[in-house]
Structures are given as structure tokens and as C-alpha cells.
Amino acid sequence: MRHLHSMFGRAPSSSSSSSSSHSLREKAKVTTTRRKETRNSFIKLEGVDSIGNDMFLAYAASLKQLKSICSALEDCEGFNSDGWVKTRINNKQRSSIDLYMKQTATVFVEPEEFPEGDVSAGVFWDKWEDYSEMEQSLKIYVYDTSIGQQYPSLEDYKYGVEYMFLSLLSKSKFRTKSPDEATFFFVPARCTAYRKSVKDLEEGKQKAALVTRELLENIKRDYPFWNASLGTDHFYICAHDMGANVTEMSDRELFKNAIGLVNTADYAEPMFVPHKDVSIPPHSGRGIVDWSVVGAGGAPFDPMLRTMLVFFAGHPGRGTVRPKVIQLFGSDPDFRIVQGYISDDDYMHALKTTKFCLCPRGNVAWSPRIMDAIWFGCVPVIISDYYVPPLNDLIDWDAISITVPEKQIPDLKRILFSVSQLELKELQENIQKVYHHLTWHDPPHPFDAFHSVLYELWQKRHVRRLRTLPVMGGAYRYSFSPFDSTV
Numbered sequence: 001m002r003h004l005h006s007m008f009g010r011a012p013s014s015s016s017s018s019s020s021s022h023s024l025r026e027k028a029k030v031t032t033t034r035r036k037e038t039r040n041s042f043i044k045l046e047g048v049d050s051i052g053n054d055m056f057l058a059y060a061a062s063l064k065q066l067k068s069i070c071s072a073l074e075d076c077e078g079f080n081s082d083g084w085v086k087t088r089i090n091n092k093q094r095s096s097i098d099l100y101m102k103q104t105a106t107v108f109v110e111p112e113e114f115p116e117g118d119v120s121a122g123v124f125w126d127k128w129e130d131y132s133e134m135e136q137s138l139k140i141y142v143y144d145t146s147i148g149q150q151y152p153s154l155e156d157y158k159y160g161v162e163y164m165f166l167s168l169l170s171k172s173k174f175r176t177k178s179p180d181e182a183t184f185f186f187v188p189a190r191c192t193a194y195r196k197s198v199k200d201l202e203e204g205k206q207k208a209a210l211v212t213r214e215l216l217e218n219i220k221r222d223y224p225f226w227n228a229s230l231g232t233d234h235f236y237i238c239a240h241d242m243g244a245n246v247t248e249m250s251d252r253e254l255f256k257n258a259i260g261l262v263n264t265a266d267y268a269e270p271m272f273v274p275h276k277d278v279s280i281p282p283h284s285g286r287g288i289v290d291w292s293v294v295g296a297g298g299a300p301f302d303p304m305l306r307t308m309l310v311f312f313a314g315h316p317g318r319g320t321v322r323p324k325v326i327q328l329f330g331s332d333p334d335f336r337i338v339q340g341y342i343s344d345d346d347y348m349h350a351l352k353t354t355k356f357c358l359c360p361r362g363n364v365a366w367s368p369r370i371m372d373a374i375w376f377g378c379v380p381v382i383i384s385d386y387y388v389p390p391l392n393d394l395i396d397w398d399a400i401s402i403t404v405p406e407k408q409i410p411d412l413k414r415i416l417f418s419v420s421q422l423e424l425k426e427l428q429e430n431i432q433k434v435y436h437h438l439t440w441h442d443p444p445h446p447f448d449a450f451h452s453v454l455y456e457l458w459q460k461r462h463v464r465r466l467r468t469l470p471v472m473g474g475a476y477r478y479s480f481s482p483f484d485s486t487v
Contacts (some may be wrong), residue, residue, distance in 0.1 A: 039336045040071040042078070042100040042426075049080050053088040056445045057296070069104055073446055078102050104399065117216070134458040138174050141182035143223065146214040151193040153247035158368050159192045161282060164440050165261070166190070168450050183461050184233055185225050187258065189215050191238035191246040205242050212236075213247065216251050226253075235259035235457060239282070239290065242366045244271035257462055261453060266365035268311065269387035274388055278456045280440040281381035281390040281449040283371035285406035291375050294348070297435035298377010300430055301352045309416060312485070313338035313347060313356035314369065318362035321383055325360055326407050351376035355424060356402065356416050360384065374435050376399070379427045380414065390438055391452050393459065 006423065016166060058069050063081075070076040070085055078101040089101050132431035169175055176182055194208035218225045226234060232255045238246045243264030247255035248271055255271055265279030266272055285291060315325050315341040329335040336350060351357065361384035366423045370389070373380040381402040382389065386425040389397045397403070402419070404412055419427075436445065437452045444450040 004329065025069075038103070040067075041103045042067055042070075043103060044210050045092070045099040045101065046097070047094060048092050048351075049097055050078065050086055050089045050099055050459050051091045051093055053090070055085040055087050058083045058085050060405075069446075070100075072128075076102060130458075131455060134395045134455055136223050137185050138454060138458055138461075139178075139181050140169065140172075140174050140184050140186050141174040141176055141179045141225070142169065142188055143190065143219050144184045145215055145218055147191060148194060148211045151190065151197045151211075153190055153193045154196060158283075159239045159263075160192060160285075161263070161280060161440065162237055164219060164442060165280075165450070165453070166235050168442060168444055172450075174454065178224055179223075182225075182233075184235055184259075185218060187219065187234055187236040187254075189236050189238070190241040191242060193239050195242065205245075206249070208240070208246050210245050212254075213250035216254055220251075231257040233461075235261060237261040237280075239263050240279070241366075243269060243364075244273070244277055245269065247271055249367040258459065261457075263366045264364050265388035265390075265392075266384075267388070268365075272388075275311070276460070278453060279388045279390050279392055280453050281367075281371060282366055282438065283368040283440075285440065291348070291372065292435070292439040294373035295351070295377065295478070297375065297432035299432045300354075303375060303425065303428060306353055306355045306378075308336050308350070310332040310356050310358060310381070310413075311336045311350045312358035312360070313340075313342045313350070314367075315340065315362065319360075321360040321406055321409070322362060325358065325383070325412070328410060329413065332413065347372070348376065351378045354378050356381045358383065361387070361406070371438060374431055374438055375426050377431050379424065379431070381412075383412075391449075391456060393456055394452060395434055395437065400427060400434060402427075 015182035025399045055073070058066060058079070061212055064087075066079050066083065070079050073085070075087050076085055077087060078089045078099060080095075080100070081098040089099070092099065144221065153166070154160060155163050169186065179185070191208045191212060194211045195204040198204040198207045204263045216226075231251075234254075235258055236254070238244065238260060239262070240246075241264055242264075244255065244260045245264075247258075247260070256273075259273070259276040260282050262272065262277055263280060263282040264272065265274070265277065267274060310329070312325070312335070314320055326337060326339065330337050330339075336354070338350075342350075351372060355378070357369070357378035357380055359366075359367055359373065359380045359382050365384045365387035370380050370382070372378075380398075382401055382403045383406060385406050389395070389401070402416070408415065436448055438449055439445075440449045
């Protein structure tokens with residue numbers, strides 16, 4: 001079992017962290033002798049709370065971290081001791097908790113006082129400087145194309161992340177109309193819409209691949225930006241089960257170079273490239289009820305009421321893993337296994353009252369039920385060899401889930417019984433601390449799934465683009481120039 005701090009990303013070595021801080025200080029000394037900085041302080045009102053105007057609930061480890069989070073957010077005016085970050089402080093009332101109001105002042109500081117980047121926001125604990133740079137500098141150019149626009153997008157909970165990401169990006173501050181300032185270029189293919197336009201599965205997959213190829217050919221013909229990097233600063237999203245396989249019938253460079261945001265993040269899939277592609281949180285929500293708010297990572301529910309050991313609901317015949325689980329444990333009294341349909345109310349009740357929720361491989365590696373479990377604090381048990389969980393470069397999934405190799409399914413019950421109460425409590429608490437990073441919102445919340453996916457994309461920004469330079473005689477030569485000065 002990992003310790004709590006290991007969940008907050010994979011921290012850089014002390015040498016690299018020191019080098020980064022040193023580099024920032026040197027940059028400050030070169031540019032100016034004194035610089036203007038906004039600093040915040042907080043006034044504590046004991047036994048008082050501000051009703052309403054909640055931005056989000058921050059599961060921070062300390063009062064210092066809550067102050068840092070509020071300081072970093074321009075729209076934050078304060079927070080209460082329960083962790084609710086506020087956009088406004090008004091309608092104050094007597095309460096059993098305390099209220100902290102932000103006070104802002106502008107000061108001039110010497111370069112030696114350059115901050116070390118100690119702001120915490122969950123998995124961004126040791127990445128704050130880089131995350132802040134992303135917030136300020138990330139620019140995404142979205143290609144304008146009419147190819148495939150006749151196919152309607154799906155907004156369902158299973159594949160709806162594709163539509164949600166496109167919608168959020170189109171309204172985002174990260175979108176730019178100027179390709180010259182773009183960090184990345186977005187290929188607006190909608191594989192799910194193309195696939196679902198045809199009833200037959202295989203014909204639908206072929207349709208998706210062909211429309212994607214046509215769209216990319218259009219982009220390469222009408223714009224010069226793809227050829228400047230052969231697509232290494234381009235990305236696309238495909239939330240459907242086909243995932244990166246949508247590139248199979250398209251341009252080889254789309255598969256080899258462009259970054260895929262996919263649900264089907266599976267080492268065994270020939271078109272998924274784990275060091276290039278990004279596994280995204282696979283669930284946009286269910287119906288009119290926001291399950292992430294209801295579940296809140298399991299925080300509202302008494303752990304003592306989780307009396308059932310294991311829960312699973314789903315189609316029993318998909319893949320080879322589920323039939324094996326059902327065969328071995330379908331009649332076990334410690335397992336509640338529902339084969340087929342279950343009502344939302346019964347489903348939520350099971351998620352609230354179970355310790356471990358199975359997420360076995362079906363026809364493909366991923367499943368939206370992994371987010372159902374996370375939202376309600378039911379520890380996911382992943383039985384899907386070679387599956388790369390969402391935001392795997394940010395979140396240590398060993399700290400919030402149990403992974404059981406498929407060959408050890410017969411030992412499943414013994415493995416889960418071997419988890420001590422202390423380890424189970426730690427897993428549940430860790431889920432509460434990170435579930436918001438895996439949750440999509442419209443409009444986006446700070447540090448939520450939208451921002452976390454963009455941050456994983458941001459990590460892949462160091463590319464070199466081919467540029468055309470003039471030479472004497474009217475001829476031209478080509479030169480590679482670094483896109484990012486930190487390369």
C-alpha cells in the first residue's frame with residue numbers, strides 16, 4: 001500500500017526540482033532588480049460561515065494548502081474550514097466552523113524572494129509552477145472544417161466525454177484564433193459520431209476511419225501546420241471503444257505522431273502508444289443527477305455502512321474476464337453480482353454500501369463504471385491486464401484502487417480479504433482527495449478533468465517545427481527551430 005503523499009503525482013528528483021527553482025531565480029535576476037507581486041493574507045472569522053457562492057470543495061491536507069489554493073485563484077474571495085472555496089463572501093451567518101476572507105495587496109520584492117512553488121492542489125502539489133505556466137501560456141488552435149459535420153454528436157454518459165471535451169475547448173480561454181501562437185493544433189474528428197451513424201459495428205468503425213482520413217487530408221491540403229511537425233504538435237480525441245484504432249485506415253503520421261486522447265488505453269491495442277497518447281477520465285456524468293456531487297468521492301457516506309465486500313453490475317457475456325468472475329463468485333454471499341440491468345437508485349445504493357467495486361475487462365479494457373466507483377468512494381478493483389487508467393501520469397492508481405491480474409481471478413476473494421481496515425481507510429481517503437481531478441464539469445472547475453487532461457497534454461509540448469527561411473536569390477531553405485525555449 002502506498003503512503004498518502006505518493007498519490008500526489010510522481011515527484012521529480014530533488015536535483016531537478018532544485019535546478020528548476022534555481023533557473024527561475026536566475027531568470028528573475030536577469031529581467032529586473034525588483035518586481036511587483038500580488039500577495040494575499042487571510043482574516044479569520046471564528047464561528048462564522050458564508051452561505052452560498054461555493055466554487056468547489058477542496059480536499060486539502062492543511063490550512064496552509066487551502067490558503068495557497070485560494071491565493072492562486074483570481075475568483076476566490078475566501079474559504080471555510082470545511083474546505084469550501086468561495087467566489088464571494090457575503091450572507092455571513094453564525095456557524096460551528098470558521099471563515100477565512102482573502103485580503104490582497106501589491107508589493108515589490110527582490111529576485112531572491114522568488115517563490116519556490118509550494119502551492120498545493122491535489123496531484124499538482126509538486127507541479128504548481130508548471131501548472132501555472134500552462135494556465136497562462138497554453139494555446140490550442142482548432143481547425144475549422146466542414147468534414148463530418150452532418151453527423152450528430154453523442155452526449156451519453158459512456159461516450160459523451162468526446163462531445164464534452166469539444167464543447168469545453170470551443171469555449172475555453174485556451175483556444176486561440178491565431179495559429180502562430182498555438183502550442184498545439186486540435187484535429188476536430190468525432191469518431192463516435194461517425195461510428196454511430198452506421199448501425200453495423202464493423203461498417204461503423206470503417207466509416208469513422210474513412211471520415212477521419214478525409215478530415216485530415218483536408219487539413220493537410222488547406223493548412224501548412226501539419227507538415228511543420230508531421231503532426232507531433234497535433235492531437236485528437238476518440239472516446240469510442242475503437243480509440244486510437246480510428247487512425248488505422250488514416251494517415252500513418254496521425255497514428256505515429258499525433259497525440260490521442262482516448263478511453264481505450266490498452267497496451268495490447270496495436271494503435272495505442274502509451275508514451276504518447278493520454279488515457280482520459282471516461283465518464284461525463286449520468287442524466288440530470290450529477291453523480292460526482294452526490295457521491296463526492298464517498299465523503300458523505302459512513303464507512304461502517306459499507307457491509308458488502310464486492311459489487312459488480314453489468315453484461316455477463318462480454319469478453320473472457322467477466323464470465324470467469326461470475327462463474328467463480330456469482331453465488332458467493334460476499335459478492336453482489338447483478339447480471340444485466342439495475343435501476344439507478346439500486347446502483348447508487350450498492351456503490352454507497354460496498355467496499356470494493358469490480359471493474360473487469362469487457363470487450364475492451366476500459367469501462368465507465370470505474371468513475372461510478374470513484375465518485376461514491378467504492379474502491380475500484382481493476383481486472384484488465386495492460387489497461388492504462390485515466391491520468392496515469394498524474395495519479396498514482398495504486399493509492400486509490402486494487403489491480404488484480406487476470407490470471408489471479410481465482411484468488412480475488414483472498415486478495416480483497418487481505419486488505420486491512422487501515423489500508424482500506426487509506427484507499428477511501430485517497431479517493432476523496434483526487435476524485436475531482438477525474439470529474440468533468442461544464443463550465444470547468446479548477447483542477448478538474450478538463451484541466452488535468454490539458455496538463456497531461458501540456459507535458460508533451462516540447463516539439464521542433466520545420467520553418468521556411470528566406471535566403472539570397474529568392475530561394476528558400478528549411479530549418480528546424482525549437483518551438484519552446486525550454487527545450
